[in-house]
Amino acid sequence: MATLEIRDLHVTVEADNATKEILKGVDLTVKQGETHAIMGPNGSGKSTLAYSLAGHPKYTITGGTVLLDGEDVLEMSVDERARAGLFLAMQYPVEVPGVSVSNFLRTSATAIRGEAPKLRTWVKEVKEAMQRLNMDPSFAERNVNEGFSGGEKKRHEILQLELLKPKVAILDETDSGLDVDALRIVSEGVNRVRESGEVGTLLITHYTRILRYIKPDHVHVFSGGRIVESGGAELADKLEDEGYEAYTTKGGASA
Numbered sequence: 001m002a003t004l005e006i007r008d009l010h011v012t013v014e015a016d017n018a019t020k021e022i023l024k025g026v027d028l029t030v031k032q033g034e035t036h037a038i039m040g041p042n043g044s045g046k047s048t049l050a051y052s053l054a055g056h057p058k059y060t061i062t063g064g065t066v067l068l069d070g071e072d073v074l075e076m077s078v079d080e081r082a083r084a085g086l087f088l089a090m091q092y093p094v095e096v097p098g099v100s101v102s103n104f105l106r107t108s109a110t111a112i113r114g115e116a117p118k119l120r121t122w123v124k125e126v127k128e129a130m131q132r133l134n135m136d137p138s139f140a141e142r143n144v145n146e147g148f149s150g151g152e153k154k155r156h157e158i159l160q161l162e163l164l165k166p167k168v169a170i171l172d173e174t175d176s177g178l179d180v181d182a183l184r185i186v187s188e189g190v191n192r193v194r195e196s197g198e199v200g201t202l203l204i205t206h207y208t209r210i211l212r213y214i215k216p217d218h219v220h221v222f223s224g225g226r227i228v229e230s231g232g233a234e235l236a237d238k239l240e241d242e243g244y245e246a247y248t249t250k251g252g253a254s255a
């Protein structure tokens with residue numbers, strides 16, 4: 001069973017000619033089939049965790065380990081991480097002018113599966129996945145994220161998730177900017193992948209509303225660059241009622 005193990009992860013970033021430590025010892029284990037929600041105040045380092053796991057060059061790992069199925073993720077290049085089974089749905093997906101969605105998806109699937117998917121079954125696979133996500137077929141011919149609305153960008157991230165079938169999916173605020181219908185459709189996509197039992201999900205979110213659709217097995221409070229409390233789904237309700245004040249004043253001030 002695939003497991004992502006993060007141990008005592010420390011990460012710095014260079015900003016304004018200074019080195020700033022953002023992650024200050026993150027410990028987390030995500031097993032295949034499990035869904036973990038990470039919630040926490042703005043600026044506490046949640047996206048930094050997501051980017052560091054994906055291998056963004058802006059973030060320097062200064063300590064700790066990250067293992068996927070016992071393999072050292074931190075030694076891998078970004079594309080090796082993706083091929084090993086890590087997937088990041090970004091908070092702000094980037095535009096890729098000149099590259100169509102269909103080309104992008106097929107190239108990604110070829111790289112990850114190790115061989116080009118058979119054209120006829122692939123076209124059907126993409127068409128059905130797009131239908132489930134309520135995406136117009138014309139999207140396949142548009143350039144990646146170019147002129148996409150916020151909601152369309154998020155659906156496109158989930159389309160990739162469904163087609164690429166990673167071992168561990170990190171979803172960074174996939175719910176932000178979605179209207180109620182889109183939130184339901186996107187959540188259904190995540191649940192389909194989840195129900196396969198083959199994917200571990202790390203869901204970074206500010207809102208408990210997405211957790212009504214995607215029931216987490218574990219909820220973690222992130223503050224000051226580390227996880228300061230973990231619990232079950234009930235912890236999300238407590239956070240909704242009480243906010244993060246208790247965590248930001250208890251020596252867990254935001255990064």
Ligand SMILES: Nc1ncnc2c1ncn2[C@@H]1O[C@H](COP(=O)(O)OP(=O)(O)OP(=O)(O)O)[C@@H](O)[C@H]1O
Nearest residue numbers: 013014015022041042043044045046047048058255
């Ligand atoms: N590339 C960067 N350059 C400079 N500072 C950065 C960079 N990335 C993160 N930071 C800083 O690190 C801190 C944590 O940011 P991060 O985006 O990880 O927080 P977050 O918990 O995801 O916040 P939010 O909930 O607002 O999305 C912030 O103070 C941010 O300004």
